[in-house]
Amino acid sequence: MSEQMNLTLKVWRQKNKNEKGRFVTYQAKEISEDMSFLEMLDVVNEENTKKGEDPIYFDHDCREGICGMCSLVINGRPHGPEYGTTTCQLHMRHFHDGQTIVIEPWRAAAFPVLKDLAVDRTAFERIQQAGGYININTGGVPDANEIPIPKRIADQAFESATCIGCGACVAACKNASAALFVSAKIAQFAHLPQGQTERYERAQAMVDQMDAEGFGSCTNTGACEAECPVGIKLDNIALMNKEYFTAKLFREEDIH
Amino acid sequence: MSKSKPLLSSTLGKKLIMSLTGIFLCLFLVVHLIGNLQLFKDDAGYAFNTYAHFMTNFTPIKIVSILLYLTFVLHAVYALVITRKNKAARPIGYNQSSGNANSKWNSRNMGVLGTIILIFLVTHMQNFWWKYHNDQVPYVQYEKNLDTQEVTSQALSSDEFTNYLVTYKTAENGDAIEVIKSQDLYQQVEYAFENIGLVLLYVIAMAALSFHLIHGFQSAFQTLGFKHRRYIGTIRFLGIWVFGVIIPIAFAAIPVYIYLVR
Known part of the structure; x- marks a missing residue:
């Protein structure tokens, strides 16, 4: 049985490109340390959806660390506190019970925020x-080597x-x-x-x-x-x- | 068909200017330090003052010095232009940032370090360059016995000095004597460094210079595209130990030595 933790999330919420965003605090309860960071957000979003709230919008696709879709600046570090990993491959065991996690989108003039944590790349x-x-020039398939x-x-x-x-x-x-x-x-x-x-x-x-x-x-x-x-x-x-x-x-x- | 944008309009071109001017300024530091080491000589400033006269009056050096002033201005102006563009590239900052996890403090604060150096430069130029060029330093006369190499000095009043003058005479015992009337920048340096505040400013500025160059020297070569395992070690050594440690410490030692010893 893996350990469970409760976390406080401060998440950047922004309706669309033009509106001003702000931080909203969420509680992530009973999070398994074996979850990936995105799975943790999925759990929070499920709760939000049940309550009838707009789920937190974030980019993701393969969740295998190869597509380059996931982003998130987690406690001031792109892709979180581990080196050489994407957010989808970041596991919750790198965090501890009771921790506050600040989640922000990529910040750049060239990467405008589309919604919440997703930016236009x-x-x-x-x-x-x-x-x-x-x-x-297309044509016959060239020989290998x-x-x-x-x-x-x-x-x-x-x-x-x-x-x-x-x-x-x-x-x-x-x-x-x-x-x-x-x-x-x-x-x-x-x-x-x-x-x-x-x-x-x-x-x-x-x-x-x-x-x-x-x-x-x-x-x-x-x-x-x-x-x-x-x-x-x-x-x-x-x-x-x-x-x-x-x-x-x-x-x-x-x-x- | 469309043409590519001109070199200097690109971010890379602007960094090229920073890199080349930075390397030129590093070279200047070496020359300046070698000259200034003569301040450690206990010869009443004979070597330093004749050197100062040579450096301010020899035409090729005058030309290089104009190039040098221009380089300083270019380095500072381009730093401003680039910084403004960089700030615009991130209009909304992060709520949380942990820069120390991925980069060195000095590499992120070259502008702050550069500003400290600029403030120092203004004071430095005012204290020595301005006073030397506007006849606000004391005067001195050296008598050097060309046979025994012995040098004696005496202070001159402003009435006794018109301009830098080298004359020769024969002593009573027949020795040839070289008589030099000069501005006494050496004395001016000693006066200036009686002030502990100024000594402190110099030490702080040299610390800033050290951190500026530990990043800047290597960064300049990275910008130029010089990165090869064959010489990367040499560049790193020069950047950290020669330009980052030895040169700033040697410069800082001058005011400290004069304040404590003289």
């Missing part, structure tokens, strides 16, 4: 659309490609900078031969879009790296800067 999608892809890629390079690209686009980097950054996300998306292609054709156009286009969305600039505090649930490294940002400055100072290509 389409800014990330527009950045991806600006250059986070490669153009190839036709293009030789050293294991070390493949690993680097894969590490960057691990980014799930959850936005915790933006939430953690004191400047709400999207540098870690954008740099991971640039780096995954910059490492690989398939990404070379549009390499410098991509860096410029994605950085331009990042700025247009109103994200802040990178101060290299490392908060993003520390809070990233999948361990994207600051090295990606150094690489993005190098790609961008190389494009601006030494290359001819403009962007499409």
Whole structure:
């Protein structure tokens, strides 16, 4: 039999994009330590629904830590107090009976709150659309391993490609900078031969879009790296800067 | 087809300016410290004062110093521009934040540290740079025996001084004597550091400089894209130990030494 706990939640409630939000206090009773954080919120929402109240709105999808949908700043930390985990994979055993938990949405001008704890992260999608892809001619399926890629390079690209686009980097950054996300998306292609054709156009286009969305600039505090649930490294940002400055100072290509 | 935005309009371009000006200012610190170490010499300021005259009158150095003032201004102005943009990127802050869990205090407060350094700089320039350039420091005359290298000094009144002057004469025993009339910045430094308040300000400012550079030096190279396991250790060592510890302590030692020993 696992331990049960009672918690006080201070949750950000906001009807929609335009209305002002505020904190509302809820009691979460008889919470099992084996529950995930989202399951705990499900229990609270069930109570709210029974009482005829509007349930707390939060983003979630796979609940396996791979889709990047869940968010939540829990006691001042994106995805909660554990390192290298998403909110859905955060278990209640990391909290204790009687604790007060403050739950807030990602805070950034580029991530407007849609309702309660859910924010609009389409800014990330527009950045991806600006250059986070490669153009190839469709046709017959190419043979596997036709293009030789050293294991070390493949690993680097894969590490960057691990980014799930959850936005915790933006939430953690004191400047709400999207540098870690954008740099991971640039780096995954910059490492690989398939990404070379549009390499410098991509860096410029994605950085331009990042700025247009109103994200802040990178101060290299490392908060993003520390809070990233999948361990994207600051090295990606150094690489993005190098790609961008190389494009601006030494290359001819403009962007499409 | 649309063109990409100009370099300096981007957040990355603005950080490039911060990075390059920051590294240039770090280089200046090295030169400034080497010169100032002459204040530790117990030679009535002969070495320091002749050096100060050289640094303020040699044309290439005058050109570099104008570049330096410009660099300071650029670094501060861009810091303001970037900070304003960063604040706008998060209009509503968090109710709870635990920054220490994911980053270092100094990396999040470079602006606060920079402001302390700026306040210090204004006082510093007023005390020495302004007074030196506006004839508000004492005067001194050195007589250096070129055969024995012995230096004697005597204070000059303002009537006896017109401008920096090097003349030569022969002593009674036939030794060649170099006579230098100079402004006595060395003496001015000693006067200034009789004030414990000023000494404290200098120590606090150097502590701020230390924390500023422990983050700033490494950060500048990260911004430039220099990150490779081959030299990351060297950059880290220079940033923390040379620019973060040795240089600020050496600078802070000057007012402390003068206050306690002289």
